[in-house]
Amino acid sequence: MLNNLPFIVVVILMALGLYALLFKRNLIKIVMGIHVLGSGVDLFLIELGYRTGGIAPIFTMAPRLEMVLPTPQALTLTSIVINLAVVALMLSFIILIYQHYGSIDSKKRRLKG
Amino acid sequence: MILLEHVPLLLIAIPLLTAFATPVLGKVNSFLRNFWIITALISTELMGIWLGHDVLKNGIRVYTLGAKLPGLTSPVGFPIRIILEVDAMNAFIAMIVISIALISFIYCMRFMEWSRNLDKFYTLLLLLLTGMMGLTLTGDFFNMFVFFEIVSISSAGLIAFYVHRGEALEAAFKYMVISSIGALMVLFAVGLLYAQYNLLNMAAIADSIQNSFVDKVVVALLLSAFLLKAGSVPVHMWKPDVYGEAPVPVVVLLITSSLVSLFILFRITFTVFGLIIDTALLGWILAVLGILSIFLGVTMALIQSNLKRLIGYSAIAEIGYVLLGLGSGLIGFPSLSEFGVKAISGGIFHIMNDALDLSLLFLVVGTIIHITGKRDMNQLGGLARHQPSLALLFLIGMSAISGLPPFNGFASKLMIYESVYRFNPFLTIVGVLGSIVMLAIFVKVFVVTFLGIPRRKDIKEVPESMLAMMGILALFIIVIGLFPNLFVDNLITPACQALIHPEKYVEAVL
Numbered sequence: 001m002l003n004n005l006p007f008i009v010v011v012i013l014m015a016l017g018l019y020a021l022l023f024k025r026n027l028i029k030i031v032m033g034i035h036v037l038g039s040g041v042d043l044f045l046i047e048l049g050y051r052t053g054g055i056a057p058i059f060t061m062a063p064r065l066e067m068v069l070p071t072p073q074a075l076t077l078t079s080i081v082i083n084l085a086v087v088a089l090m091l092s093f094i095i096l097i098y099q100h101y102g103s104i105d106s107k108k109r110r111l112k113g
Numbered sequence: 114m115i116l117l118e119h120v121p122l123l124l125i126a127i128p129l130l131t132a133f134a135t136p137v138l139g140k141v142n143s144f145l146r147n148f149w150i151i152t153a154l155i156s157t158e159l160m161g162i163w164l165g166h167d168v169l170k171n172g173i174r175v176y177t178l179g180a181k182l183p184g185l186t187s188p189v190g191f192p193i194r195i196i197l198e199v200d201a202m203n204a205f206i207a208m209i210v211i212s213i214a215l216i217s218f219i220y221c222m223r224f225m226e227w228s229r230n231l232d233k234f235y236t237l238l239l240l241l242l243t244g245m246m247g248l249t250l251t252g253d254f255f256n257m258f259v260f261f262e263i264v265s266i267s268s269a270g271l272i273a274f275y276v277h278r279g280e281a282l283e284a285a286f287k288y289m290v291i292s293s294i295g296a297l298m299v300l301f302a303v304g305l306l307y308a309q310y311n312l313l314n315m316a317a318i319a320d321s322i323q324n325s326f327v328d329k330v331v332v333a334l335l336l337s338a339f340l341l342k343a344g345s346v347p348v349h350m351w352k353p354d355v356y357g358e359a360p361v362p363v364v365v366l367l368i369t370s371s372l373v374s375l376f377i378l379f380r381i382t383f384t385v386f387g388l389i390i391d392t393a394l395l396g397w398i399l400a401v402l403g404i405l406s407i408f409l410g411v412t413m414a415l416i417q418s419n420l421k422r423l424i425g426y427s428a429i430a431e432i433g434y435v436l437l438g439l440g441s442g443l444i445g446f447p448s449l450s451e452f453g454v455k456a457i458s459g460g461i462f463h464i465m466n467d468a469l470d471l472s473l474l475f476l477v478v479g480t481i482i483h484i485t486g487k488r489d490m491n492q493l494g495g496l497a498r499h500q501p502s503l504a505l506l507f508l509i510g511m512s513a514i515s516g517l518p519p520f521n522g523f524a525s526k527l528m529i530y531e532s533v534y535r536f537n538p539f540l541t542i543v544g545v546l547g548s549i550v551m552l553a554i555f556v557k558v559f560v561v562t563f564l565g566i567p568r569r570k571d572i573k574e575v576p577e578s579m580l581a582m583m584g585i586l587a588l589f590i591i592v593i594g595l596f597p598n599l600f601v602d603n604l605i606t607p608a609c610q611a612l613i614h615p616e617k618y619v620e621a622v623l
Binding site: 027044045066071085090097113 | 193215255258259262265267270273279281282285286290293294296297300301303304307308313439562
């Protein structure tokens with residue numbers, strides 16, 4: 001049960017993200033939903049590579065060979081950077097939309113998630 | 114040949130480096146910048162053709178970054194490396210992408226010359242091209258995700274290029290939300306695959322795949338992500354908005370990017386999962402989605418008056434034809450009958466024809482907007498009197514897209530109809546009806562826009578370079594329409610064979 005805890009957190013994060021995406025009208029909350037969803041996926045990747053009691057995967061002078069997997073960490077790093085770019089871009093769209101219409105409520109305009 | 118060995122990487126690297134050199138050169142001189150971009154693109158185009166020629170002659174080409182042999186880095190298992198794998202299908206799509214990009218860039222030079230932000234515009238456009246080339250050539254799943262995001266981010270920036278229009282911003286936001294959900298689905302699927310097999314390479318996963326429950330989830334996630342990006346029916350809602358608001362050269366590249374994501378979809382379903390999943394079910398799903406896309410695309414196009422939105426809806430219908438062909442081919446996979454092979458090659462052929470026809474129509478509409486400043490067809494009229502060549506080009510484009518005989522759309526649609534009829538006559542009937550309605554719609558557009566009394570006097574001249582680019586597209590459409598066998602035998606059949614023989618794709622890497 002305790003071992004599965006991170007995966008339960010992943011599921012909760014993704015459910016929260018999806019909920020925000022589908023049911024929130026505020027554009028900023030939609031972006032938050034996407035970011036929470038992204039964090040859920042990132043946590044999932046990190047959790048995949050974790051080994052109980054593992055050390056950082058550096059072979060030089062390694063005290064023991066029980067290591068966490070390096071690949072998912074590399075993937076997560078990339079995905080965090082990409083998520084950051086996506087969120088920054090979407091927030092800048094929101095600023096421009098707000099300047100244009102004076103509202104960030106998706107219900108008032110024809111756009112929807 | 115030492116250079117040929119590196120061509121797959123150069124095809125991605127040249128647009129990428131050009132993209133980041135563009136703002137620097139733009140500071141110096143705008144002519145230098147344009148010259149530089151065109152030179153880079155022409156050399157990419159030549160290299161793409163060279164690579165395609167080589168792949169058709171000598172078979173699959175694998176480019177590895179890092180250790181050449183699998184055994185060098187890890188004693189057991191298949192190591193994680195970046196691999197570009199080019200078979201006939203990849204090379205075919207890559208050639209289409211570069212050719213359309215070259216045409217749209219040259220068109221851009223005059224079309225966008227009024228703008229003050231051209232440096233940034235070209236940078237994003239080249240990044241979009243980089244993303245598409247990467248998606249086309251990559252041989253592993255994680256790079257696929259990265260390039261998918263490059264395509265999303267750069268095209269969202271381009272869609273919002275007319276920042277003074279609120280609708281453009283909304284369309285860009287919508288596109289960005291949808292494609293980032295798609296990208297997260299891809300990433301999650303990649304994570305699931307890595308969890309099971311410790312692999313990221315497509316060929317290696319295809320080799321060691323088992324039909325577990327998690328695999329089915331992965332197929333569903335990847336399928337929905339790439340259908341989102343391609344814009345087939347249940348997830349088509351971004352398409353008319355985006356195509357209606359983005360600048361025309363960008364729309365042309367976006368059409369190409371949705372065809373590229375269709376290609377990735379088929380690469381995944383045929384090559385990676387083709388041998389283990391329930392292909393009949395998946396094939397039926399894709400074929401039915403194709404039919405629904407055709408139906409919805411033409412019915413919604415019927416009531417539009419904004420020219421760009423109208424063609425945007427017909428683009429959904431065209432995606433439907435590709436899905437119909439390849440989906441019904443997938444029903445019988447891997448033990449394909451003659452008709453199955455024909456349906457698949459018809460679908461692949463239609464990918465190329467779609468890119469040409471829709472690009473031509475969009476470029477003509479872009480020219481109309483450029484010279485009149487109007488995008489609603491009810492405010493236009495009598496353009497044929499001022500611009501007979503433009504009317505002729507539109508006529509060629511609309512005949513090709515609705516599948517009239519001497520043009521390329523007819524050749525590929527006939528292949529799809531003939532073979533799909535053997536699976537289920539009903540699918541063909543809807544397809545034919547869709548084509549007829551599409552012809553009716555475009556005849557209406559042609560009459561309203563080009564015939565009748567000229568409404569406006571202040572019509573600008575069409576720049577020659579734009580006319581020349583549309584002429585080249587029209588020439589291709591006619592040549593392919595007149596000699597379809599030439600193209601089918603030399604390009605489509607090898608691509609089709611590459612798609613339906615996953616074992617060769619796997620062998621080349623392992």
